Amino acid sequence: MEERKFSPSVAYLGPEATFTHVAASLLFEKSGLLPHPTIPDCIEAVVSGKVAYAVVPLENALEGSVPLTIDYMVQGEDLFINAEISTPIEQHLMVNQKQKDNIDELKSIQSHPHALAQCHKYLIYQFRKIPLIQTTSTSAAAKYISDNPDEKIAAVGNRLAAEKYGLHIVEENIHDFHYNHTRFVVLSLRKGVLEKKNHSETKKTTLMVKLPEGDRSGGLHQILSVFAWRKLNLSKIESRPLKTGLGNYFFIIDVQETEDHPMMIGAMEELASLNCIVRSFGSYFTYGQLPTRP
Numbered sequence: 001m002e003e004r005k006f007s008p009s010v011a012y013l014g015p016e017a018t019f020t021h022v023a024a025s026l027l028f029e030k031s032g033l034l035p036h037p038t039i040p041d042c043i044e045a046v047v048s049g050k051v052a053y054a055v056v057p058l059e060n061a062l063e064g065s066v067p068l069t070i071d072y073m074v075q076g077e078d079l080f081i082n083a084e085i086s087t088p089i090e091q092h093l094m095v096n097q098k099q100k101d102n103i104d105e106l107k108s109i110q111s112h113p114h115a116l117a118q119c120h121k122y123l124i125y126q127f128r129k130i131p132l133i134q135t136t137s138t139s140a141a142a143k144y145i146s147d148n149p150d151e152k153i154a155a156v157g158n159r160l161a162a163e164k165y166g167l168h169i170v171e172e173n174i175h176d177f178h179y180n181h182t183r184f185v186v187l188s189l190r191k192g193v194l195e196k197k198n199h200s201e202t203k204k205t206t207l208m209v210k211l212p213e214g215d216r217s218g219g220l221h222q223i224l225s226v227f228a229w230r231k232l233n234l235s236k237i238e239s240r241p242l243k244t245g246l247g248n249y250f251f252i253i254d255v256q257e258t259e260d261h262p263m264m265i266g267a268m269e270e271l272a273s274l275n276c277i278v279r280s281f282g283s284y285f286t287y288g289q290l291p292t293r294p
């Protein structure tokens with residue numbers, strides 16, 4: 001018997017048929033899924049308690065992090081990651097059915113900035129002089145060309161968007177690199193683990209670490225050694241500006257261990273004793289299709 005999915009209210013980056021929508025559908029019942037136009041809207045919906053969860057893109061294998069997500073996660077003081085979903089990303093070029101014989105006359109190509117970047121080489125070589133217009137999501141671009149059949153505009157997005165908005169696929173799989181996966185996170189005000197079938201074998205923990213004020217040599221090395229001598233494996237470390245002045249950063253660190261493991265407790269205590277500010281977004285499982293090495 002198929003396991004029932006969760007059916008709480010869940011904000012996702014919409015409109016319908018974004019990659020985020022596809023990811024959210026892997027964990028939650030369709031009836032609870034509520035499209036929101038931007039990533040900040042999704043995060044605000046969960047922070048204000050309007051929804052129980054938000055599903056937003058966090059990081060793409062080709063383009064790196066989605067800065068909006070990281071910055072809003074850090075601002076929302078009580079936010080936790082309850083799960084991660086990883087999905088392969090295939091980008092297709094699509095137009096309104098009415099424009100399918102006018103590809104040579106295209107005036108612009110629209111999509112989410114990450115989607116345009118993932119197809120950069122293809123778009124530059126095939127459509128050299130055509131402006132690329134950024135939209136809030138891939139399906140927002142698809143919906144726009146569906147609603148405006150007379151405009152000579154193409155969109156980049158997934159197959160579900162082409163089907164949902166009745167569009168013609170001009171060319172399939174236009175992303176420049178085959179190894180194209182995106183990580184999405186399930187955010188909530190509750191520190192908790194979404195636990196259901198087919199989760200990853202182990203959990204990981206996401207930490208935010210702020211170094212003490214004032215420049216000093218070896219600060220980052222000191223942080224890394226806290227994890228290194230405890231043999232805590234890091235799967236990601238990234239710096240983001242603190243927005244308090246040039247050169248001030250915080251770090252987002254993913255550790256392949258749960259936060260209640262004695263070594264993790266020790267690591268967080270040691271970071272605090274080094275005057276770092278440490279915040280845990282919680283420990284969680286990964287779902288979906290994990291990337292295989294190219």
Ligand SMILES: O=C(O)C(=O)Cc1ccccc1
Binds near residue numbers: 017018138
């Ligand atoms: O715009 C979408 O469809 C999203 O869900 C964001 C996104 C864009 C490009 C790759 C992966 C996710």
